[in-house]
Amino acid sequence: MIATPAATLRGTGVPRVATGVLAVALFVALCGGLLSPHDPNAFSGIVGMQNMPPSWAHPFGTDGLSRDVLSRVIVGARISLGVGALSVCIAVLLGTAWGAVAGSTDSWLDDLLMRVVDAMLVIPRVLLLLVLASAGPMSPWKLAVALGLTAWPPMSRVVRAQVRAIRQRDWVLAARALGASRTRLLVRHILPGVMPHIAVAATLSFASVIPLEAGLSFLGLGVRPPTASWGNIMRDGADRMLDTWWMLLFPALAIIATVAAFNAVGERWRAAVDPQQVVR
Amino acid sequence: MFRFLLGRLAQSALVLGLAVSVVFALLRAAPGDPLSGSTLDATTAPATRELLRRQYALNRPLLEQYAHFVGSALRGELGMSLSRGRPVAQVLRDVVPNTVLLMGTGLFLGILGGIALGAWQGSRDTRSSATSARVARMSERIGLAIIATPEYIVATAMLTLFAATWRLFPIGGMVSLGVHDSLGPVARAGDVLWHLTLPALTLALIVGAGVARYQRTEMRLVLARPFIRTARAKGVPEARVLVHHALRNALGPVITLCGLLLPSLVGGAVFVEAIFAWPGMGRTMVEAVTGRDYPLAIGAVIVSSVLVALGGLLADVAAAVADPRLARGRR
Numbered sequence: 001m002i003a004t005p006a007a008t009l010r011g012t013g014v015p016r017v018a019t020g021v022l023a024v025a026l027f028v029a030l031c032g033g034l035l036s037p038h039d040p041n042a043f044s045g046i047v048g049m050q051n052m053p054p055s056w057a058h059p060f061g062t063d064g065l066s067r068d069v070l071s072r073v074i075v076g077a078r079i080s081l082g083v084g085a086l087s088v089c090i091a092v093l094l095g096t097a098w099g100a101v102a103g104s105t106d107s108w109l110d111d112l113l114m115r116v117v118d119a120m121l122v123i124p125r126v127l128l129l130l131v132l133a134s135a136g137p138m139s140p141w142k143l144a145v146a147l148g149l150t151a152w153p154p155m156s157r158v159v160r161a162q163v164r165a166i167r168q169r170d171w172v173l174a175a176r177a178l179g180a181s182r183t184r185l186l187v188r189h190i191l192p193g194v195m196p197h198i199a200v201a202a203t204l205s206f207a208s209v210i211p212l213e214a215g216l217s218f219l220g221l222g223v224r225p226p227t228a229s230w231g232n233i234m235r236d237g238a239d240r241m242l243d244t245w246w247m248l249l250f251p252a253l254a255i256i257a258t259v260a261a262f263n264a265v266g267e268r269w270r271a272a273v274d275p276q277q278v279v280r
Numbered sequence: 281m282f283r284f285l286l287g288r289l290a291q292s293a294l295v296l297g298l299a300v301s302v303v304f305a306l307l308r309a310a311p312g313d314p315l316s317g318s319t320l321d322a323t324t325a326p327a328t329r330e331l332l333r334r335q336y337a338l339n340r341p342l343l344e345q346y347a348h349f350v351g352s353a354l355r356g357e358l359g360m361s362l363s364r365g366r367p368v369a370q371v372l373r374d375v376v377p378n379t380v381l382l383m384g385t386g387l388f389l390g391i392l393g394g395i396a397l398g399a400w401q402g403s404r405d406t407r408s409s410a411t412s413a414r415v416a417r418m419s420e421r422i423g424l425a426i427i428a429t430p431e432y433i434v435a436t437a438m439l440t441l442f443a444a445t446w447r448l449f450p451i452g453g454m455v456s457l458g459v460h461d462s463l464g465p466v467a468r469a470g471d472v473l474w475h476l477t478l479p480a481l482t483l484a485l486i487v488g489a490g491v492a493r494y495q496r497t498e499m500r501l502v503l504a505r506p507f508i509r510t511a512r513a514k515g516v517p518e519a520r521v522l523v524h525h526a527l528r529n530a531l532g533p534v535i536t537l538c539g540l541l542l543p544s545l546v547g548g549a550v551f552v553e554a555i556f557a558w559p560g561m562g563r564t565m566v567e568a569v570t571g572r573d574y575p576l577a578i579g580a581v582i583v584s585s586v587l588v589a590l591g592g593l594l595a596d597v598a599a600a601v602a603d604p605r606l607a608r609g610r611r
Contacts, residue, residue: 119298122589126547127565127581132306134569134577149306211430215551218432219566234436241436242444252433260428 018264021257028074029081036071041226043067054246061246063236072228073250079229081258083144084209090148091155091209092202096191098152099159104167104186114160120153129212133221140223143216147209155201162194196273203266207259214255230255281600284607288596292589299585300353303578304346358579363571368579372561376583378454379560383549385476386483391538394488397423398495398534399527403503420496426489431548435482435555442478449478452557479556486548487541494537498530505529532603539595542588 028035038058049066052058060069102113132138132146166172167190175189216222217231218238225232230251237247340348352359358368397419404416426434443451450456454475455468463471502508503526511521550562557563561580568576600607 115294115298116302118295119302121543122295122299122592123303123581123585124543124546124550124588126550127584128303128306130550130565130569131303131577131581134572134574207428215430215432219551219554221566221569234432238436241440245440248436248440252429252436255433256425256429259430260425263424263428 015264015268018261021261022265025077025081025254025258025261029077032075032078036068036074038068038071040067040071040075040228051240051244060250061244063233063247064244069233069247069250072233073230073254076228076230076233076251077254079140079223079227080210080213080231080255083140083147083213083223083229084206086141086144087147087151087209087213088202088206090145091151091205092198094148095152095155095201096159096194096198099156100163100186100191100194102156103160103163104182104190110160113156117153117156120150125150126212126215129216130221133216138222138224140227140229143213143222147212151205151209155198155205158197158201159194162197163190166190166193196269200266200270200273203262203269207262207266210259210262211255214251281604281607284600285597288593292593296586296589297350297354299589300350300582301346303581303585304349307578308342353582358582359575361568361573361576361579363568363573363576368576371564371576372579372583375559375561375564376587378558379549379553379562380587382476382479382553382558382560383483383545385480386549387487387538387545389480389484390487391491393484394491395495395527395531395534397488398492399499399522399530401492402496402499402530403522403526405503420493423489423492426485427493430551431482431486432551432555434485435479435552438478438482439555450475452555454559475558479552479558482552482556483545483549487538487545490541491534491538495530495534498533499526502526502530528602532599532606535595535599535602539592539599542591542595546584546588 033040043066049062050064052062052066054061058068058070060073063069063072098113098117102110128150129146132149138146163186172185172189175185180189213222214229214231214234217229218235220232220235223229223232225236233251234248237244241248356369358372360366361368361371364371401416401420404413408416439451443449452475454472456471456475460468460471508521508525511525512518516525546562549560550565552558553560553562554566561584565577565580565584567573568580596606
């Protein structure tokens with residue numbers, strides 16, 4: 001009997017702090033503008049309100065256009081996590097399909113598919129994304145697609161290895177003896193067992209996509225202003241980083257906390273799913 | 281060993297050829313024409329546009345374009361840079377050594393430091409003192425925090441603290457402008473080293489944190505094996521047990537890992553170079569992209585893929601030297 005992913009992963013004792021961080025991040029991303037104390041794109045209109053250090057009225061200070069940084073970080077959460085979520089979905093779909101096909105055949109097709117994965121992994125991902133960005137300005141949607149298109153290769157490796165392992169099991173043989181088709185074997189009998197591994201890979205992939213999106217926006221090649229993302233808030237503060245440290249520190253903390261939380265959850269799940277791969 | 285090397289070389293060549301194809305496929309799959317986003321704008325005469333399309337063979341059938349792309353990439357002809365008016369290969373030849381210097385220093389320091397730190401952390405057990413165990417745990421947590429921190433944040437923090445606030449190091453560039461050329465050869469090297477310190481340390485910190493994490497896991501696995509108990513029972517001094525028996529056996533997987541870290545490290549170097557204004561390939565790449573210099577950007581991607589493939593090859597050979605069983609067929 002294959003345990004469902006939820007059953008495998010439940011009770012693994014995910015670190016509480018990490019769960020808390022992710023819950024807060026999700027809440028903020030979903031509520032967005034409802035939580036922000038000011039309009040994230042409004043100039044306060046008062047002369048001399050640019051680049052104000054943190055105060056009670058503006059706990060994270062204001063930026064060079066007198067916008068409230070706290071509000072921008074809150075609204076930016078939706079873009080940063082949303083782009084991340086969409087790109088991870090794309091990567092999961094592509095990676096699972098690619099890995100499942102490669103894993104369920106012994107023909108030359110498996111070799112070909114995996115060599116393409118090797119090739120994808122040789123090209124540094126940031127550079128590939130930069131080339132895609134050079135074709136023109138990217139909307140958050142396009143950015144998510146580009147991130148997803150470059151995130152699937154590691155996932156397909158995980159899926160292929162698991163499909164190969166599960167293919168040898170008795171229940172698969174039994175189903176085959178009963179005359180189940182290849183597709184049915186894969187979808188009903190093999191993939192459910194791969195799901196926990198996909199969940200782990202997706203969580204860790206989230207942890208790698210968020211800093212990438214922020215990094216591209218930081219370089220001015222990702223999410224375009226005035227739309228706020230954690231990366232482009234930092235970019236706004238980077239020119240005069242000593243005078244405007246609050247524009248760098250707070251979005252940076254948001255990125256680090258989210259990434260660390262995703263890493264912690266992913267590693268804990270991996271320990272439950274794949275005890276031999278534990279890295280502490 | 282020779283057969284292993286030959287096979288590994290052939291594999292790298294195949295993967296690189298495929299990588300060039302993948303770049304081509306992704307570029308064509310992406311919306312827009314390579315020229316639509318380039319230096320051309322609405323005012324460009326249709327005739328000029330047509331001329332450029334012909335020059336880059338964009339008016340040809342897809343298959344022919346592909347053959348053209350792969351062929352010229354294999355011959356090392358990467359076209360003309362739109363923004364600099366020089367061949368892409370020449371532009372890259374000027375900047376690649378700087379990137380290799382930066383990444384080489386960062387990798388070297390990071391790998392050495394990471395292995396030493398990880399081996400020490402992994403060797404802390406119930407028999408070590410409470411203080412050293414506490415320090416080890418603390419350093420593990422700091423390492424995990426560094427792993428969760430993107431390169432550009434580490435780089436910005438280093439720049440803010442060590443260069444802007446305490447003024448210990450220059451805020452960017454590779455040489456002191458205006459002064460460098462009048463210096464003697466030794467002072468020149470010192471000048472470059474002084475500029476190299478912060479960006480290289482940034483990379484070393486990130487590499488080191490990752491390597492240490494794997495090294496301590498491997499170390500713990502090896503220390504739990506029976507031959508370690510045997511060595512201790514024979515009365516082998518503890519230092520020798522740790523270095524000769526444990527570390528040597530724990531090293532192989534970590535060396536392989538260093539090869540696998542390379543692609544993300546090259547990506548990280550892009551941010552580090554952009555932030556420290558280091559005149560390397562990453563910064564050139566960012567300039568090419570912001571300046572819509574398409575041929576230069578593609579050239580940089582291909583050259584960096586070659587570097588990554590070479591690095592991976594090197595790591596595999598090093599792992600095979602450390603553990604000859606790897607070279608003899610199945611792992």
